[in-house]
Every structure is written in C-alpha cells, then in structure tokens.
Amino acid sequence: MLRRFIAALALSAAALAAPAEAAPKKSFDIAWTIYVGWMPWPYAADSGIVKKWADKYGIDIKVTQINDYVESINQYTAGKFDGVTLTNMDALTIPAAGGVDTTALIVGDFSNGNDGVVSKTAKTVAELKGQSINLVELSVSHYLLARALDGAGLAEKDVKVVNTSDADMVAAFKAPDTTTVVTWNPLLAEVKAEPGANAVFDSSKIPGEIIDLLGVNTETLKDNPDFGKALAGIWYETLALVADPGAKGKEAREAMAKQSGTDLAGFEAQLAATKLFAKPADAVAFATSPDIMKTMDLVRTFSFDHGLLGDGAKSKDVVGIGFAGDKTLGDAANVKLRFDPTFMQMAADGRL
Amino acid sequence: MRRAMNIRPGGGARVLLALMPFLLLALVYVFGSAERRAANPNDKLLPPISEMADTTARMATEPDRRSGEIVLVSDTVASLQRLALGLGLATLIGLTLGVALGVLPAANAMGGPLVAVISMIPPMAILPILFIVFGLGEMSKVVLIVIGVAPPIVRDIAMTVQAIPVEQLVKAQTLGASTWTTVLRVALPQALPRLIETVRLQIGPAFLFLIAAEAIAADSGLGYRIFLVRRYLAMDVILPYVAWITLLAFLMDFALAKLARGAFPWAYVGERR
CATH class of the missing domain: 3.40.190.10 (Periplasmic binding protein-like II)
Structure with a gap:
C-alpha cells in the first residue's frame, strides 16, 4: 500500500518535471520580457499579426509576457515555453549550457549604445x-x-x-x-x-557583440518547421511597421512605447541605440558573417572564466556553438546553440 | 478502544515517524531527477543528489577561482553577521519599546498607534528609500531586517505586558515598588520568555528580509549566491544552499527553544509533551 503510494507520488512528480514532449503539436508558447528590441512581439500579438501567421500555418502561437528576464529564460529552459527572447550570452549560459538545444531563429538586433x-x-x-x-x-x-x-x-x-x-x-x-x-x-x-x-x-x-535573439527549442523546431516559418513571418511583418516612417509606423511605435512604460520620444531614443535588422537580408548577412564567430568566442571565453558553463566544464569548448555553413565552435558532438539563418533567409526570399 | 488523541508514540517510533515524510520527499525528488536526466543528460533543474554533494563539497572546501575565498564559509559568515545584527537590534528595540508601551499608559497613548501603523508597512516597498538613506552597504541590509521584524516584536511584548493581571501591579505598588522596580521585578520576568518565543517566530521573516536585501545589492552572502547562480540555473548550488539556510534557521530555533526552557522553566510547566 505504502509502496504503491510512493510510486504514485514519484510518478506524478516525474510527470510534473518531465520536459515538454517534442511530438508534433499544434500550439506553441513563446515568452518575452520588456526590452526595446523585443517590443515588436507583444505588438504583433495585440495587433493580430501573430494570429494571421499562425492561422496561415494552421497552428496556434501564444505570446506571454514574463516580468523577470532571467525567470523567463529559466522557464524556457525547464520546458515551459517553446521560445524566448534573450541575448546571445544568456542563450549560451542558461539553456545551451543546461543541455537544452536552442536555435537562434531570429537575430533581431544588436546593442549599439543600449x-x-x-x-x-x-x-x-x-x-x-x-x-x-x-x-x-x-x-x-x-x-x-x-x-x-x-x-x-x-x-x-x-x-x-x-x-x-x-x-x-x-x-x-x-x-x-x-x-x-x-x-x-x-x-x-x-x-x-x-x-x-x-x-x-x-x-x-563593441558593436555586434551583445545580440538580442529569439531562441527556440531546436527539437520542437525540427519537428514543426511551420512554427519557425510563422515566427519569421510575424517578426518581419512587425519590423516593417517599426521601421515605417509614416503614420502607421508611428502608431506602432507609440503602442510599443506605451507597453514598455515610456513615451514615443523615449522609445525612439532607445531604438536609435539599437541596431535593428529591419530587413531579413541584413539579419542573414550578420548571422552568416565571420564576425559572429569571433563574438561568440569572446562570449564563451568570458562565460567559461566566470564559471557560467557549469562546474563540470573542463574548457570553453564543452558546449558547441553551430553557425551557418556547418561551422562550429567547441565540441561539434555537443552543439547546443545554433545560429541558423534558414528561416530569416526564407523571409528574405519571400518564401513564407 | 484507545482514542486517537491518547496514542503516544515511544522514542524509536517517534524518530521513525519524524523521518518518514523527509524520506518520502527525498524519494520523490530522486525519481523526478532521474526522469529528467534520462530525457536530457545535461538537465540543470533537478540535479541528482550525488552532483549536489560534489558541488557542496567543492564550495565548502576549495577556494573560489575568482575571490580566493571558501565560498560557503564566507557567504555564511557574511549572512549570519547581518542576521545577528538585525535580529539582535530588533530584539533590543522590541523589548525596551514593548515593555515601555505595556507599562506606561502615556507611552502607549503616544507610541501605540504609531507602532501599529509602522508594523503594517511592507518593508520591501520602501527599499529604494532605505538605499538612498542608508546606502547600499551593510547598513541598509541590517536596517531592512530591523524594520521588518522589530514592529511585531514590539507589539507582541506590549500585549504580553498589558495582559499582566492588574492585581499584580497593584500588589507590587502596595509593597512599595516604584515604576522602575515594577518593570524590573514584575513586567520583565514575564515578558522575557515571551520575547524568546517571539524572536523564534521572527527567525523566518528575518531570513526572508536578509535574502531579499542580499538579492538586491551585495557581494557576498547566502542570498547573494542563490540569486547570482540563478542566472545560469545552477540548481546544484541553489538546492544545497536552501537546505543549509533551512538547517541554520532550524538550529537557531532549536537553540532558542532550549534556552527558553532552561532559563524560564516556570513558563513551560503546563506544556504537554
């Protein structure tokens, strides 16, 4: 009786703790936190752009705000979300070092004074x-x-x-x-x-070294490429609005400013300190340039020196980082962070 | 048939009963951890107990690469210092103010409502003010603990003293006691055991405020470490630290309970075992 009870308890705990199953699924969750480079996500959700693209691919995408940035990444790493907005360094040190294979689906911007x-x-x-x-x-x-x-x-x-x-x-x-x-x-x-x-x-x-990404679970993405296509579609349609100098763009920026707790002038000042890749072709060019490998080498060296890759890490090579054209940094057998321009390329080619 | 309320477990059974829920929780954890590790061998959320033991051993014996200090020791010393200062000051304030409010009706008329209002202010809400007034150093951390736990101690002691039967105060006066003697001989002895009990109950909140303060601005301490390594989800550090904090708090609680029973056996005469 008691043993059966313990087994049942253990089973329920395991069920609670088990990571999200990567079986084909129809509904996806992504998490975002307030930051100028990520404000397009809530705007896209509110203005119906998310629904439009999700419907096109016959899926359902939920965009959830988390108040605490690190907590949002931890939740993603624990399997509660399929994607999360994060920086290149945190992508390496939290999910990737934690064994959650993550793809930088969208390279949104880099900090240029932010x-x-x-x-x-x-x-x-x-x-x-x-x-x-x-x-x-x-x-x-x-x-x-x-x-x-x-x-x-x-x-x-x-x-x-x-x-x-x-x-x-x-x-x-x-x-x-x-x-x-x-x-x-x-x-x-x-x-x-x-x-x-x-x-x-x-x-x-240090331009181009602090990069803001949308990271998604690589396995989920592999099983559901439509999820990636929809996200890329959403992102670049919204960014076209952000970059639009006309009335429509102003309205979008105003909404994003309000949502991030500032006004239009404040938001535009932050945008000016952010190198936003409004055109997918620019993002692809950045994500495939040799510089990004140099940056990630600096970032992983810093991370290793500060013990961020875990205590078991013998060298900075322990977590592999993959780049376009099958190039890797570190352990090629343990690639956990991938800069994959496939979906941004599709957006650039208008194939979404 | 014996009533359930009259069944008293003996010595061995008592220990067994006490251990059982802990073992059960540990078992649930081990299963959950193994399950997650099977799915992802690098999982950080529920590290196996062996890994936590390794990490703890390293933190407790090897000097840190960056600071050269033994992390667990330096964190514990820093935190306990803050806690002792904060809790000590709060106890002192609680006793003096509490007895004063309890004995002197004039003091109560003036200070009672103030203390009642202050005790309702959530200390975390006024943190920015504390920073600007007391800086970001040790002072603001100690002050946060004092602000958090002193008001409930003051109120509890004041109420205890006010509950002393008026006959005792009259009797002391007919025997020629001044206000001061009454405080020393009637109020204080009856307030002290209650003071220890109140402080026991405030250990939990004191730790809460300590860790909150350390999470916000610090370069050492138990709360500092937990919030720092949370940045890379190092649960193999966080879980042992949580266990360590729990153990420290439990030991403090236990020591105070023993102290109270040793120093004031008369206050526990009616206690059921």
Whole structure:
C-alpha cells in the first residue's frame, strides 16, 4: 500500500518535471520580457499579426509576457515555453549550457549604445581602477564591463563588482556611496540623466557583440518547421511597421512605447541605440558573417572564466556553438546553440 | 478502544515517524531527477543528489577561482553577521519599546498607534528609500531586517505586558515598588520568555528580509549566491544552499527553544509533551 503510494507520488512528480514532449503539436508558447528590441512581439500579438501567421500555418502561437528576464529564460529552459527572447550570452549560459538545444531563429538586433557604464567620479575607463561597481553580475553588463576594462589594459580584479538587481539600479545610483553602475536601457537613460553622471563606456564601442535573439527549442523546431516559418513571418511583418516612417509606423511605435512604460520620444531614443535588422537580408548577412564567430568566442571565453558553463566544464569548448555553413565552435558532438539563418533567409526570399 | 488523541508514540517510533515524510520527499525528488536526466543528460533543474554533494563539497572546501575565498564559509559568515545584527537590534528595540508601551499608559497613548501603523508597512516597498538613506552597504541590509521584524516584536511584548493581571501591579505598588522596580521585578520576568518565543517566530521573516536585501545589492552572502547562480540555473548550488539556510534557521530555533526552557522553566510547566 505504502509502496504503491510512493510510486504514485514519484510518478506524478516525474510527470510534473518531465520536459515538454517534442511530438508534433499544434500550439506553441513563446515568452518575452520588456526590452526595446523585443517590443515588436507583444505588438504583433495585440495587433493580430501573430494570429494571421499562425492561422496561415494552421497552428496556434501564444505570446506571454514574463516580468523577470532571467525567470523567463529559466522557464524556457525547464520546458515551459517553446521560445524566448534573450541575448546571445544568456542563450549560451542558461539553456545551451543546461543541455537544452536552442536555435537562434531570429537575430533581431544588436546593442549599439543600449548598454553602458556610468560613473559619478570616473571620466575614462582607466579611472575606474579600484572602484566599486554596481551591476547585475554575470549579465551582459558584466560582459560589457570586462570588455571595457580589457580595452583599457585593466582586469576585473582591478575593480570591485557588487551584484545589484536591475529593478533597483536607479535607486542604487542615487545612493551617495555608489559611484559607478553598468546597466541597460531604459535604466541607462534614467541613470545618465542624474546630475554629475558621466557616460564612461557603452556598447557602441563593441558593436555586434551583445545580440538580442529569439531562441527556440531546436527539437520542437525540427519537428514543426511551420512554427519557425510563422515566427519569421510575424517578426518581419512587425519590423516593417517599426521601421515605417509614416503614420502607421508611428502608431506602432507609440503602442510599443506605451507597453514598455515610456513615451514615443523615449522609445525612439532607445531604438536609435539599437541596431535593428529591419530587413531579413541584413539579419542573414550578420548571422552568416565571420564576425559572429569571433563574438561568440569572446562570449564563451568570458562565460567559461566566470564559471557560467557549469562546474563540470573542463574548457570553453564543452558546449558547441553551430553557425551557418556547418561551422562550429567547441565540441561539434555537443552543439547546443545554433545560429541558423534558414528561416530569416526564407523571409528574405519571400518564401513564407 | 484507545482514542486517537491518547496514542503516544515511544522514542524509536517517534524518530521513525519524524523521518518518514523527509524520506518520502527525498524519494520523490530522486525519481523526478532521474526522469529528467534520462530525457536530457545535461538537465540543470533537478540535479541528482550525488552532483549536489560534489558541488557542496567543492564550495565548502576549495577556494573560489575568482575571490580566493571558501565560498560557503564566507557567504555564511557574511549572512549570519547581518542576521545577528538585525535580529539582535530588533530584539533590543522590541523589548525596551514593548515593555515601555505595556507599562506606561502615556507611552502607549503616544507610541501605540504609531507602532501599529509602522508594523503594517511592507518593508520591501520602501527599499529604494532605505538605499538612498542608508546606502547600499551593510547598513541598509541590517536596517531592512530591523524594520521588518522589530514592529511585531514590539507589539507582541506590549500585549504580553498589558495582559499582566492588574492585581499584580497593584500588589507590587502596595509593597512599595516604584515604576522602575515594577518593570524590573514584575513586567520583565514575564515578558522575557515571551520575547524568546517571539524572536523564534521572527527567525523566518528575518531570513526572508536578509535574502531579499542580499538579492538586491551585495557581494557576498547566502542570498547573494542563490540569486547570482540563478542566472545560469545552477540548481546544484541553489538546492544545497536552501537546505543549509533551512538547517541554520532550524538550529537557531532549536537553540532558542532550549534556552527558553532552561532559563524560564516556570513558563513551560503546563506544556504537554
């Protein structure tokens, strides 16, 4: 009796914990969080673009907002979502390092000033030496700081890093004993507007290294290519609106601004600091260029040095990263992150 | 037939009964973990117990690559320092203010409503103010704990003192006691065992505020580590840390319970075993 009870309990726990089955399915969930480069997703959902493309392929796509960025990726990694908006670094360190084979279906944009280092005391990166710096540790901010220090001949041990929640970054900067923060927009704009704040470094000095993606589960995508086609269709139809200088574009941008808690001017300022690939051909060109391999090599080196690839990782090669044309970085037998331009190419060729 | 309420398990049966739910939970976990690992050998969500043991051993014995410190030790020391300071200050405030409010009607008239209102403010909601006033260092973390747990202690002690039968206070006065002597000889002895019980109940909230503060801005601590490694879903670190925090809190609770029974045996005369 008791044994049967235990078995039943264990079974139900296993059922709860089991990852999503990759059998052909009709309905898909993707998660997004507030960030200028991802705002097209909720707009597409609200304006019916998602439904239009999903209907075309006879599937159902749900677009869900998650308030906490890391939580959204963790939920995706745990199998609760089929796709999630995330950066190239987090795609490598959370799902890919966690064994969830992820495809960068859409390379949406790269940060071109949207992430930055702001200080009350230092005016150059070299002056950051010996300072205590508030940032979200192990995030792209941390990566940006490491790259900034590297460029000035400093190392991370020359500064003291204090992990600070992004939600409290603005309040943290106002505290008298805080001198330097590293953060992203819209917080960056807020922090820069403080009296006495100097912008010391930003992502426009390392263009193309902080990339915003839509990552989807590779297995789900392989079993349901229509899911990928629909997503690419949705994305580029919405981006055409974002880039539209006319009244329709303005209306779309206004809606996205409102949804991300800013106004049109604020949203357009953030867009200006983002290199958005409005045309699928540009995204394909970026995703197939040799530079992206160099970037991912820098990112995986940083990730490995900070223990983000897991404690069992012997070298940065442990998680393989696949690129267009069957090129790989690291372990070719364990490719878990794939930059696959197939669906963006289809959009570029008008084959959706 | 014996009534269920009168069946008392003996020593061995007691231990067995206490262990059973824990074993059951562990078993459920082991099955769930094995299931997920079978589907994805790199799964991070439910790591097997052996892996967690390895990680724990490493964190407890080997110095960290970046800081050179033994992570589990430095985190525990940092957190316990904050917790001890916060809980200690809150206890001190709780006792002095609580007894004052309980004994002096004038103090109660003035401070009672204030304490009642303050105790209703969710401390997490005023965090940005705390940061700007107390900075991001140790001070704001300790203050968060104090703001979170002192008001309930004050109120509980005040109510305990107010519940002292008025006859006792009259009797003390007829024997010539001043207000101060009454506080020392009548109110304080009866408030102290209750104080320990209240502090016991506040250990949980104190940990909650400690971890919240460490999650927001810190460079060491148990909460800091959990929120840091959450960024790459290192459940093999998070789960042992959660177990460790639970154990620490349990030991503190146990120690306080023993202390109360040792120091004030009279307060537990009516206790059923």
